[in-house]
Amino acid sequence: MLTVAASRNRSAPWPPALSLRASGQQTLLRVTGDWGRWQLATQVNQGLFPQLDMAGSEQAQKLVYLVTGGCGFLGEHVVRMLLQHEPRLRELRVFDLHLGPWLEELKTGPVQVTAIQGDVTQAHEVAAAVAGAHVVIHTAGLVDVFGRTSPETIHKVNVQGTQNVIEACVQTGTRFLVYTSSMEVVGPNIKGHPFYRGNEDTPYEAVHKHPYPCSKALAEQLVLEANGRKVCGGLPLVTCALRPTGIYGEGHQIMRDFYRQGLRMGGRLFRAIPASVEHGRVYVGNVAWMHVLVARELERRAALMGGQVYFCYDHSPYKSYEDFNMEFLGPCGLQLLGTRPLLPYWLLVLLAALNALLQWLLRPRLLSAPMLNPYTLAVANTTFTVSTDKAQRHFGYKPLFSWEESRTRTILWVQTTEGSAR
Ligand SMILES: NC(=O)C1=CN([C@@H]2O[C@H](COP(=O)(O)OP(=O)(O)OC[C@H]3O[C@@H](n4cnc5c(N)ncnc54)[C@H](O)[C@@H]3O)[C@@H](O)[C@H]2O)C=CC1
Numbered sequence: 001m002l003t004v005a006a007s008r009n010r011s012a013p014w015p016p017a018l019s020l021r022a023s024g025q026q027t028l029l030r031v032t033g034d035w036g037r038w039q040l041a042t043q044v045n046q047g048l049f050p051q052l053d054m055a056g057s058e059q060a061q062k063l064v065y066l067v068t069g070g071c072g073f074l075g076e077h078v079v080r081m082l083l084q085h086e087p088r089l090r091e092l093r094v095f096d097l098h099l100g101p102w103l104e105e106l107k108t109g110p111v112q113v114t115a116i117q118g119d120v121t122q123a124h125e126v127a128a129a130v131a132g133a134h135v136v137i138h139t140a141g142l143v144d145v146f147g148r149t150s151p152e153t154i155h156k157v158n159v160q161g162t163q164n165v166i167e168a169c170v171q172t173g174t175r176f177l178v179y180t181s182s183m184e185v186v187g188p189n190i191k192g193h194p195f196y197r198g199n200e201d202t203p204y205e206a207v208h209k210h211p212y213p214c215s216k217a218l219a220e221q222l223v224l225e226a227n228g229r230k231v232c233g234g235l236p237l238v239t240c241a242l243r244p245t246g247i248y249g250e251g252h253q254i255m256r257d258f259y260r261q262g263l264r265m266g267g268r269l270f271r272a273i274p275a276s277v278e279h280g281r282v283y284v285g286n287v288a289w290m291h292v293l294v295a296r297e298l299e300r301r302a303a304l305m306g307g308q309v310y311f312c313y314d315h316s317p318y319k320s321y322e323d324f325n326m327e328f329l330g331p332c333g334l335q336l337l338g339t340r341p342l343l344p345y346w347l348l349v350l351l352a353a354l355n356a357l358l359q360w361l362l363r364p365r366l367l368s369a370p371m372l373n374p375y376t377l378a379v380a381n382t383t384f385t386v387s388t389d390k391a392q393r394h395f396g397y398k399p400l401f402s403w404e405e406s407r408t409r410t411i412l413w414v415q416t417t418e419g420s421a422r
């Protein structure tokens with residue numbers, strides 16, 4: 001009862017002091033002041049007062065989760081997956097700079113869905129959203145490899161934003177933090193070294209120059225180093241990081257861009273990268289499922305999972321970026337022309353450099369940024385595939401969606417959102 005009141009009425013004025021009694025008899029705790037109240041709420045949430053958890057026999061639905069970036073491509077899937085597959089959920093807080101209208105339809109279900117419009121770079125907004133949550137899933141981030149945003153902004157959102165989330169957990173007593181990292185913290189590196197069927201322990205020379213992978217690597221490091229820090233109330237923070245490879249599925253903006261590009265070119269796309277360059281791809285539903293499982297198991301297996309990184313993987317086939325996209329765009333009427341790249345590689349390098357130069361010269365007037373730049377070309381042209389079972393060993397992960405299901409769902413999404421090219 002008290003936990004609910006504390007977490008739902010953050011802005012309401014509070015009485016100066018609060019006594020907590022179990023079964024109306026014994027006084028368990030007396031607190032004064034705002035932070036004391038949050039600490040109390042947290043201690044109740046953390047199961048320090050099992051009598052209270054049992055009171056009201058709401059044992060099944062007692063957890064409060066916060067998903068930052070919950071209205072993004074991955075975040076929306078995490079939110080929907082939690083509502084479907086986390087029966088212990090009582091409240092789900094969805095924190096995002098831009099809230100999606102689809103959130104409204106979720107508010108009628110049995111779980112309280114709280115939409116919070118906020119900015120991860122604003123420490124006070126993050127702290128208010130985190131207070132009283134058991135678990136934070138931090139997916140918010142600026143995903144920009146096309147040079148649309150300044151390096152400073154990318155750093156601010158991805159690194160400072162993550163630091164704010166960590167500090168909010170520490171201050172408010174939230175113990176479990178799951179961070180959405182990226183394969184990009186490992187590679188591909190600028191030297192073009194292949195990472196072939198690698199796992200979390202595979203040695204690789206990670207060299208980051210581009211603002212996006214730099215920011216993800218720094219943020220991941222902050223999260224992992226925060227594992228074990230004492231949070232308000234004295235218990236240790238348990239953190240871990242998930243590293244998806246290229247995510248695809250319903251809502252994938254780059255897939256939509258390729259589709260539109262193909263339509264503009266009369267249903268044709270031209271091969272730019274050799275078919276032999278393989279990319280790790282993972283279905284968004286399986287990435288979301290991994291987040292749900294990690295969040296669920298982090299408490300029980302804190303010693304094993306705390307401070308760990310996990311690649312996100314499933315049964316999607318290893319293919320080149322373009323051939324993989326054709327698994328979905330082909331059935332929507334597009335054709336990929338050429339068994340070999342249409343243009344020689346040196347010309348692509350030149351075009352990518354030209355794009356970068358133009359972008360720099362026209363800055364900040366450039367409204368849209370081309371997909372081809374030296375960084376995206378290097379990533380697209382370097383094999384990076386993952387083969388691991390660490391997530392299965394540590395927290396029993398098995399993909400929820402088969403490759404066939406993932407493929408079908410993605411095709412349906414392209415067809416229904418954009419219409420068919422046929
Ligand atoms: N898309 C991909 O292939 C991969 C993505 N990731 C990571 O997954 C996470 C989610 O990525 P996507 O869903 O693809 O991106 P997205 O851009 O669709 O979602 C990110 C969400 O974060 C929100 N956001 C951005 N700045 C914010 C701020 N200052 N305060 C609050 N919210 C803010 C955005 O509004 C958006 O809803 C990111 O952290 C990204 O680095 C990792 C590997 C691959």
Ligand SMILES: C[C@H](CCCC(C)(C)O)[C@H]1CC[C@H]2[C@@H]3[C@H](O)CC4=CC(=O)CC[C@]4(C)[C@H]3CC[C@]12C
Nearest residue numbers: 143145182184245246272321371372376377379380
């Ligand atoms: C845009 C690239 C493909 C176009 C190449 C061209 C112009 C020659 O046709 C994409 C190729 C690989 C993608 C990246 C990869 O999937 C890994 C990623 C992980 C993330 O965390 C964010 C997204 C991305 C960097 C992804 C971005 C697009 C590609 C570079």
